[in-house]
Amino acid sequence: MALSHAILSALTERPCSGYDLAKQFDGSVGFFWHASHQQIYRELTKLEQQGLVTAEAVPQEGRPDKKLYQVTEAGQALLRDWIAQPSKGSPLKDELLVKLFVGYLVPPETAIAMLQQERSHHAATLEEYQAIEQRYFAKPAAMTPAGQFQYITLRNGIHYETAWLTWCDETLATLRSMNQGQGE
Amino acid sequence: MALSHAILSALTERPCSGYDLAKQFDGSVGFFWHASHQQIYRELTKLEQQGLVTAEAVPQEGRPDKKLYQVTEAGQALLRDWIAQPSKGSPLKDELLVKLFVGYLVPPETAIAMLQQERSHHAATLEEYQAIEQRYFAKPAAMTPAGQFQYITLRNGIHYETAWLTWCDETLATLRSMNQGQGE
DNA sequence: AGCGAATATGCAAATAGTTGACTATTCACA
């Protein structure tokens, strides 16, 4: 199932501890997948039992010892096969859109405030992505294939956030004109 | 939790049977929420026990009898309160992006084929949305508030699909140039 | 010394979601 694949993908990109993996899922991987740390550890145990990853205890200084996880050959082969299979679509679940579906139940000011909040959240995320783009992907043509594929996922995020902002602006304009229409 | 809210929203828009509700979740509501019909019936039972919806048996001719569900005053009040609360963000889970994160594991031709398939899927969805827009929302300014809010959600879908298409085209161009770069 | 934060890991219960299977009614068609 997809969490195992997401974990294998993240570890293929960079072997790391369970803790760091969870931080990846809060960070860069979190844009296109997410999981709680409890889930991640649970899945890592399974993957290890299946021989798809190895766990190696690494003593550290100044911090607790950690377990370094890396993908085995079998793990990578499984990932390769999975990549080549048709992807399942990703059905959306968006609370804001559910709310807007019956947005007429609340005053327009409420809806407007909701959209403004949503807009500022997406604007902040877009800025974050653009900062990453500038910092790490300033010269895409000069990057390794691995880097280029990572950039591709970042570009998806940038398009996504841009589309949300465009829609927020359009919707705010609509709501404001509805509000004025009702003020008469 | 959100499925109950999604059901209350759908029933507020139009009281209907469990079967029709499931069809709504396969159709228009399915763009921003989804649930299996088993889940829907289960949730309806709960909502009825909580006094948030009523179920009324309706005899029919030429088809089995049905249960018509509608939202109670309490249900609508709960929905109104929920709408006014801050929305939780909707973390994404996208299998294709996981695959592309480690896309270098497969030949570029495989990645290109993946993107082409994805592109055609999004193009078809966009066409569907645009057809709905033309058919039901040709004159947004002349619509009821309820209709306008529905149109707002449709517009989100249109922006979303458009962004995906743009990104697919951009990514296909990238992959093709990577493929040519490697062909040397 | 104790506390909080960061690093590092893990268990368990409850809830949410998926999948499989099933029943019943009605209609249309071979």
Place this chain on the structure above:
DNA sequence: TGTGAATAGTCAACTATTTGCATATTCGCT
């Protein structure tokens, strides 16, 4: 008459996810 499709609904087992909680180490600060 039997079959398949559409309408209409239900039960159950399994998987995935969320939430709460916990342990341990190390560091820095009061």
